Amino acid sequence: MTDPLSRTFLALADPTRRAILAQIADGAQTVSAIVAANGLSQPGISKHLKVLEGAGLIRRERVAKTRPVHLDAAGLQKAAGWIDHYRQHWEGAFDRMDALIDQLKAEEAKNGRQ
């Protein structure tokens, strides 16, 4: 019952779930393939997939008996968007620091000439 962004970050806060995303990044995989790749039980994987789906990070379709799992960019974009807001801040901070360093160097050079 939490907000979508929290759900997305919570979904990313688990190594198994990040491994699943890494596994399907290059193309859809069946649940069985994901179970085989990770050491977990099948119900355990299904639970993780449910969390990822609820966070908008994966989509599932139905192909015959299997339910291939796809990466969904929408959820990741939301998370990236939130972080990007702060990236502007810290890159700004780096820029200001660079400017400060340049200024200090310039003054140092000027003092050297005195």
Next chain:
Amino acid sequence: MTDPLSRTFLALADPTRRAILAQIADGAQTVSAIVAANGLSQPGISKHLKVLEGAGLIRRERVAKTRPVHLDAAGLQKAAGWIDHYRQHWEGAFDRMDALIDQLKAEEAKNGRQ
């Protein structure tokens, strides 16, 4: 005892903690100021700050009696870096889709000329 990236994402998976980061994005704030801004109790805020510090998202210094809380770019950069890896994937997917649309348009135009 979990891995650093999980700790970072877990720290971001809470609205109160994201609000704290938003509040200190433009400059350090004291714990009291953060307590006043959010509706929570002081120990509650201290707990959240501990989580944020463990995730490398904030730093704390000591200035007289207060402990100003600063945004720390390091943790955010790790999280952003992880997501960026997948951003390349999904932007690649968009590019490929754009290329496909261009190709379809080109063929359509060619057929139109026939």
Next chain:
DNA sequence: GTTAGATATTACCGATAGGAAATATAACTA
């Protein structure tokens, strides 16, 4: 050194997460 203010730590609570095992459902196949 005593006192006051700012913050951290501890103890406790209810809710939820992550995990395994058992069971149920859904769809292909014989």
Next chain:
DNA sequence: TAGTTATATTTCCTATCGGTAATATCTAAC
């Protein structure tokens, strides 16, 4: 229709989370 495969759901356990209240610690000022 019965059997088999793929996946989902339920149940149960323990650990952790988010919250509050009470207490402790650290620093500055007197």
